[in-house]
Structures are given as structure tokens and as C-alpha cells.
Amino acid sequence: MPPVNLAAATKVYCSTLFNQSVPCLLCGIRDDQPLCSHCLTLLQPLPNNQCRCGLPFSAAPAISEAPPLCGRCIRRPPDFASSTALYPYQFPLDMLIQGFKYHGKLVNERALQQLLSDAPLPWPDSDLICPLPVHWLRRWRRGFDQSERLAQLLSRHWQRPVVPALKRCRATPHQQGLTRHQRQRNLRKAFRCQSDVRGKHLILVDDVMTTGATAREASRALLTAGAASVRVWCLARAL
Numbered sequence: 001m002p003p004v005n006l007a008a009a010t011k012v013y014c015s016t017l018f019n020q021s022v023p024c025l026l027c028g029i030r031d032d033q034p035l036c037s038h039c040l041t042l043l044q045p046l047p048n049n050q051c052r053c054g055l056p057f058s059a060a061p062a063i064s065e066a067p068p069l070c071g072r073c074i075r076r077p078p079d080f081a082s083s084t085a086l087y088p089y090q091f092p093l094d095m096l097i098q099g100f101k102y103h104g105k106l107v108n109e110r111a112l113q114q115l116l117s118d119a120p121l122p123w124p125d126s127d128l129i130c131p132l133p134v135h136w137l138r139r140w141r142r143g144f145d146q147s148e149r150l151a152q153l154l155s156r157h158w159q160r161p162v163v164p165a166l167k168r169c170r171a172t173p174h175q176q177g178l179t180r181h182q183r184q185r186n187l188r189k190a191f192r193c194q195s196d197v198r199g200k201h202l203i204l205v206d207d208v209m210t211t212g213a214t215a216r217e218a219s220r221a222l223l224t225a226g227a228a229s230v231r232v233w234c235l236a237r238a239l
């Protein structure tokens, strides 16, 4: 039996006992954050130059130019004033968001917090933060509402209150796999404003924007209730 190096063994034992590092959620390398510094570099934020619906443009507009619109927004301009999307909704962020939303993996929420703490979050010049809610039945099954959790994080950052102004009146089926027309029909009158938002500039927070149909319908409910303007903020945008 080889001689035991007591000093080395003690060092390993103590580092195991006191080391607060956790395996990176994506590659398994131990780090003091849920996502290691290498994996963070894989998550590239979207450029700032985005359409009103959050879709990024490859070229920056001339300084004097108004922000351009994508073909869809030209044909049917959204009710909301602008969108800010932080990341593209693609691997590995889609996996992290889905793990959090559908499987209740709270460690994934810590990874999302980490992404937010690293991301530029310029103040969006609004009075109130309003989460885009899920239906109460879905919230009850899940145990939480991911947009509300994101809104709370942003509220701490921006020092503005969260107002759960919107109520989802119908448990709309998942939008995935539906055509644009089916999505619109699915969402008609899906939201009701239950707070006094008259004259307020609102920031509407969602985790993922897919086509923008849900944000359009939710904004319509807020503007009909008298909101001065609605800007959309989402963590990820489907491209």
C-alpha cells in the first residue's frame, strides 16, 4: 500500500467540504456560478439594432434614421412601441428556459439570473413593470409564473414596481406548431387589464417572444385600458 500523503489528503478533504463551486449546467466543469465562464461565451446577446418586434437587423441604421421595421411589422405594425430581446431563443438558452418552465429546475433560474446580471439592461424609461402572465391553472400546476419571476428580477435592477396588471382570462393552448392566423384566433381577448394603468408607460415582460402575437394581444388590453405606452422586454427571441 503506498504511503498516504496526509497533507495532500487533508487539502482535498477541506476543499471538498468548503468549496462552494457547482458543476456548470452545460458542461459540468465546476465553477462558482451555474454557467462557467467558457459556456457564457457561447451565449451571445442579440445586437441592439432590433425591429419593433425584437427581430435583430444585421446592419445598424444611419444615425438620423428612425429604427427600421421588418416586413411583417410594416404590413401590420404592433400596438407596442418597441421590443428589447436579450438573446436568441436557441440552444443552449432554450434548454435552460424549458428546464425552468416545464420541469421546475430552479437551478436553471439561477443560470438565467446570472445571464441577466451580465447583460446590459439600460433603463427602458417606463413607470411600471407588468409581467405577461400565464393562466392561473398553468401557474398552479407549475407552482410559479416565469414572467413574474423575471419581472421581479428586473424590478430590483431598475428600481421600479411590478404591477400584475394583466389577467389571462382563458387557458389558451400552447402556441407551438400553430400558424400565425391560428395563434391570433387562439389569443383573441385572452387578456384583461385589472389595474389602473391610465397614463402610465409600461414595460411588458415575457421570457420568450416567438412571433409576438401574445405580446400584441396583451399590449392591446393595456392600451385599451388607457396605458400611455407599452414596451416589450423579453429574455429570448425566436428568430
Ligand SMILES: [Zn+2]
Binding pocket: 024, 025, 026, 027, 028, 029, 035, 036, 037, 038, 039, 040
Ligand atoms: Zn460550462
Ligand SMILES: [Zn+2]
Binding pocket: 051, 052, 053, 054, 055, 069, 070, 071, 072, 073
Ligand atoms: Zn418586426
